[in-house]
Amino acid sequence: MKVEFLLNGRNRIFDVSPDEYLLETLRNHYVTSVRNGCNESTCGVCTVLLDGKPVLSCTVLTVRIEGQHVTTVEGIQNEVSHISDFFGDEGADQCGFCNSGLALTIYALKNEYKNPTEADIKNYIVGNLCRCSGYQAQLKAIKRYLEDNK
Amino acid sequence: MRIVKHKTPSIDGKGIMMGRPAYSDDLADPNALTIKILRSPHAFAKIKSIDVSKARELDGVEIVLTYHDVPKKSFTRAGQGYPEPSPHDKFVLDEYVRYIGDEVACVAAINEKIAIQALKLIKVEYEVLEPVLDFEKAFENPSVIHPEEGIREMFPIGFLPKKNVAASYEMNVGEVDKVLKSCDVVIEESFYTQAQSHAMMEPHSVNARIDFQNRLVIYSSTQTPFHVRRILSQTLDVPLSRIRVIKPRVGGGFGGKQALHGEMFAALVTLRTGKPSKINYTRKEVFESAYTRHPMRIDIKLGADKDGTLKAIDCYILSDTGAYGEHALTVFMVAGSKVLPLYNKVEAVRFNGQVVYTNHVSAGAFRGYGAIQGNFAVESAVDILCTKLGMDPILFRQKNMILEGETSPIFAIMGEGTEGTAMNMESCKLDFCVKRGLELSHWKDIYPRKKLKDNKVKAVGMAIAMQGSGIPYIDMGAATIKLNDDGFYNLMVGATDIGQGSDTILAQIAAEELMTTVDKVIVYSSDSDLTPFDTGAYASSTTYVSGNAVLNAAKIMKDMLLEEASKALKVKLEHVKFDGYTFKSGEKEITFSDLANRLYYNEDQKQLTATGSYVGTKSPPPFMAGFIEIELDLETGEYEIMDYVSVVDCGTPINPKLAQGQVEGGIVQGIGMAAYEEVKYGNKGNLLSNSFLNYKIPTTKNIHKLTTEFAESYEESGPFGAKSVGEIGIDTPPAALANAVYNATGVRITSLPITPQKIYEGMMALKQKEHANENK
Numbered sequence: 001m002k003v004e005f006l007l008n009g010r011n012r013i014f015d016v017s018p019d020e021y022l023l024e025t026l027r028n029h030y031v032t033s034v035r036n037g038c039n040e041s042t043c044g045v046c047t048v049l050l051d052g053k054p055v056l057s058c059t060v061l062t063v064r065i066e067g068q069h070v071t072t073v074e075g076i077q078n079e080v081s082h083i084s085d086f087f088g089d090e091g092a093d094q095c096g097f098c099n100s101g102l103a104l105t106i107y108a109l110k111n112e113y114k115n116p117t118e119a120d121i122k123n124y125i126v127g128n129l130c131r132c133s134g135y136q137a138q139l140k141a142i143k144r145y146l147e148d149n150k
Numbered sequence: 151m152r153i154v155k156h157k158t159p160s161i162d163g164k165g166i167m168m169g170r171p172a173y174s175d176d177l178a179d180p181n182a183l184t185i186k187i188l189r190s191p192h193a194f195a196k197i198k199s200i201d202v203s204k205a206r207e208l209d210g211v212e213i214v215l216t217y218h219d220v221p222k223k224s225f226t227r228a229g230q231g232y233p234e235p236s237p238h239d240k241f242v243l244d245e246y247v248r249y250i251g252d253e254v255a256c257v258a259a260i261n262e263k264i265a266i267q268a269l270k271l272i273k274v275e276y277e278v279l280e281p282v283l284d285f286e287k288a289f290e291n292p293s294v295i296h297p298e299e300g301i302r303e304m305f306p307i308g309f310l311p312k313k314n315v316a317a318s319y320e321m322n323v324g325e326v327d328k329v330l331k332s333c334d335v336v337i338e339e340s341f342y343t344q345a346q347s348h349a350m351m352e353p354h355s356v357n358a359r360i361d362f363q364n365r366l367v368i369y370s371s372t373q374t375p376f377h378v379r380r381i382l383s384q385t386l387d388v389p390l391s392r393i394r395v396i397k398p399r400v401g402g403g404f405g406g407k408q409a410l411h412g413e414m415f416a417a418l419v420t421l422r423t424g425k426p427s428k429i430n431y432t433r434k435e436v437f438e439s440a441y442t443r444h445p446m447r448i449d450i451k452l453g454a455d456k457d458g459t460l461k462a463i464d465c466y467i468l469s470d471t472g473a474y475g476e477h478a479l480t481v482f483m484v485a486g487s488k489v490l491p492l493y494n495k496v497e498a499v500r501f502n503g504q505v506v507y508t509n510h511v512s513a514g515a516f517r518g519y520g521a522i523q524g525n526f527a528v529e530s531a532v533d534i535l536c537t538k539l540g541m542d543p544i545l546f547r548q549k550n551m552i553l554e555g556e557t558s559p560i561f562a563i564m565g566e567g568t569e570g571t572a573m574n575m576e577s578c579k580l581d582f583c584v585k586r587g588l589e590l591s592h593w594k595d596i597y598p599r600k601k602l603k604d605n606k607v608k609a610v611g612m613a614i615a616m617q618g619s620g621i622p623y624i625d626m627g628a629a630t631i632k633l634n635d636d637g638f639y640n641l642m643v644g645a646t647d648i649g650q651g652s653d654t655i656l657a658q659i660a661a662e663e664l665m666t667t668v669d670k671v672i673v674y675s676s677d678s679d680l681t682p683f684d685t686g687a688y689a690s691s692t693t694y695v696s697g698n699a700v701l702n703a704a705k706i707m708k709d710m711l712l713e714e715a716s717k718a719l720k721v722k723l724e725h726v727k728f729d730g731y732t733f734k735s736g737e738k739e740i741t742f743s744d745l746a747n748r749l750y751y752n753e754d755q756k757q758l759t760a761t762g763s764y765v766g767t768k769s770p771p772p773f774m775a776g777f778i779e780i781e782l783d784l785e786t787g788e789y790e791i792m793d794y795v796s797v798v799d800c801g802t803p804i805n806p807k808l809a810q811g812q813v814e815g816g817i818v819q820g821i822g823m824a825a826y827e828e829v830k831y832g833n834k835g836n837l838l839s840n841s842f843l844n845y846k847i848p849t850t851k852n853i854h855k856l857t858t859e860f861a862e863s864y865e866e867s868g869p870f871g872a873k874s875v876g877e878i879g880i881d882t883p884p885a886a887l888a889n890a891v892y893n894a895t896g897v898r899i900t901s902l903p904i905t906p907q908k909i910y911e912g913m914m915a916l917k918q919k920e921h922a923n924e925n926k
Contacts, residue, residue: 027175030171032169032171032173032175032176033168033169033170035173035175035352035401036175036353036430037351037352037353037433038353038433038841038842039432039433040433040841040842040843042433042841042842042843043351043433043842045351072169073167073168073169074169077168080167080168080169081164081168083167084163084164084167084168085159085164087159087163087167088159088160088163088164089157089159090807091157091159091160091805091806091807091808091810091811092163092811093159093160093162093163093166093167093651094160094402094649094650094651094811094815095350095351095352095399095400095401095402095648095649096162096163096166096167096172096399096401096649097173097350097351097352097401097402097649098351099163099166099167100166100167100168100169103167122850122851123851125850126849126850126851128850129351129842129847129849130351131348131349131350131351131402131404131815131819131847132351132402132649132650132811132815133811133814133815133818134811134814134815134816134817134818134848134853134856135818135848135849135850135853136814136853136855136856137807137810137811137814138850139850
């Protein structure tokens, strides 16, 4: 069936089956920045923004987002580049598999909170698992990015 | 040094975060068939009959493979050098299934939905056999897990399949029993370490195609592309020259991707159908059908004199390799060889034991590779011994531990499945690591514990550790540097960046030697057609082994450039000076860029390419001291880890921030293993911990503070003084935490993970004991 939604600001029409999830739809159409880490909404890797809020695309049925706004890192390249500057500077990049999803979560955090505490930040990004970094370098980078955007 | 030991962002971090296609599945052919595997519902069974006719008939199914359709040639998925120290005890598909999740049949269809539907149409009749689910009952169990013909060891590793033994080993230095008898104090304890899941964020992912030269091209999320090529060739009888293995970006490995998971199936489907294919493990499959860490029981005896001189270590290990013997011998040996030399002044050491098969998920390589298991036992036992001696555990370690310039006989005796290599510790700042760690952890203010309010205590615990830097005389790395017009380089390495940042640090090494900047060194890793050989990313080998290869290549390139410059300037070679930008001789000069352009367009035209390789003649260990600070509730046994202090000697950290990332990532995985990660099975051998919901890995909320520093250290044999740093971080948390819990409560936990429940039960037992004593 046909579903129409905004993908990174452009109106797109996709032909999908009723049981297809957004992660599958996006990857099938070469939006490979959205990656599959668990396919059961437990790891945060496949995070996209739906009307600006982070959601796990592996458990969002594509047919249910008719008319909504989907944002992936392709839609906010400048912002993601800015976030990545701090990640690079803090040595927070490792395998990177979780990083695009995390960048979207960080961007949403920035938009949602004015002055987040460390606890607020941790609560916000707790669903974005990372097995490489040990989180400390990530946290330092995120704080610096948020500080820079004040 | 201008580039090395300075901060450089990962060369690929930005592009990946910005979403550029990079990983295996991003590069799969759009028309690739989807491969799905039918997996065993039984822990141990023999297939009586298997009917795939309905699955084959299903519209959209391209091929169905069972053990009838694949080469009956034993191999090991271990992904090691050749000949492997792991037994060849696996078939692509077999009539036996040996754990729940083992492979029964392989389906390839035009999409995932049809492939899954086809799996359901396969009818299998099993003869269910009695599984071996307790590794302490595996030896000579009536259930023989590998009764089949055609399996073998490549060289003697103590392989006794009829007794369920994958490998066994014994070594002695001095006469342990005699020395133990002469000791004033002897302690004896058994420790249990659990299976841990790698849980890398990218599931195993492979895709295959036949290219226009009729060659098989595999993209694999592997740590060992050259081993993958060799093992595919040997097992599927395809000439090596017809296979190309490309390692694109890999989303974490930690040893789990040293092995082959999925490559055989993608290769077979594509070879048989001529069509591209892909296999992506589900998260459940990553947990259930890939690898875990080897669980072990470690029986240890330590003997010392009253003055705190450690005289003897006696260590027996029983290791559980699960259904297949991948890394069975070597992980078990590393539990000794990369732990016992820490206490090199002993008169006698015995290390022995065996590795047994069970009907559990196969165990394999995992960061730490036995050293974390051995470290938990030895470093816990040292604290137990100190309690009995009434001696400060720090003073005891300082008195007995290995120091710079010293050696241990174990280095020569124990290698990776073979004899080892004698070496002196040319760089060992362990004494500094301990001293600095004491300061950073405020040890003296807290040790052993400090009362807080509300029944809480703060306590500290510590452990020391060592690892290695590659496998001497076995691990070889190579690098090719190509000069381009305008004056920049390509650096082609077989070394495998799997997220640890090796592409970046190898570029730094090349840039340092060539006196240029990192952006002028374009790194490509790794592709069996295009990059030179490298054994792969394992055994903490990349910085030391591959780094030395890059340095050698860069030196050759520099000599070539000087020679070309002397021709261009028409002066003697020894008069040419190069600062990275300009070649000068007196008044004459030519810029690097002009020289490069001259070589490609104008005069003396030629391509400059330099290849360097390196094989270690020793494996200089990185060392560290780890200090944990916990806050523990004496009513419930619950605790929080407040800080983890790591002081690390990895020689020169080529990229301090990335080295810190390696240490901290390792620490946090080690904390996971120490505190809560546990692979659990039901009573039928079914894996209970098969998703992130029931297998907890650390999240950002579990980690409060990590304090990481590097000792000033320089390893002469390493590139710019570097040793490797990939694994050392993971080793200390289990023992440090166990020691801290003891310091907080008096409860000695000897089995991992260290859960509040175990602590609570221990505190209750202590109270009962006190109570009984009072009533006496």
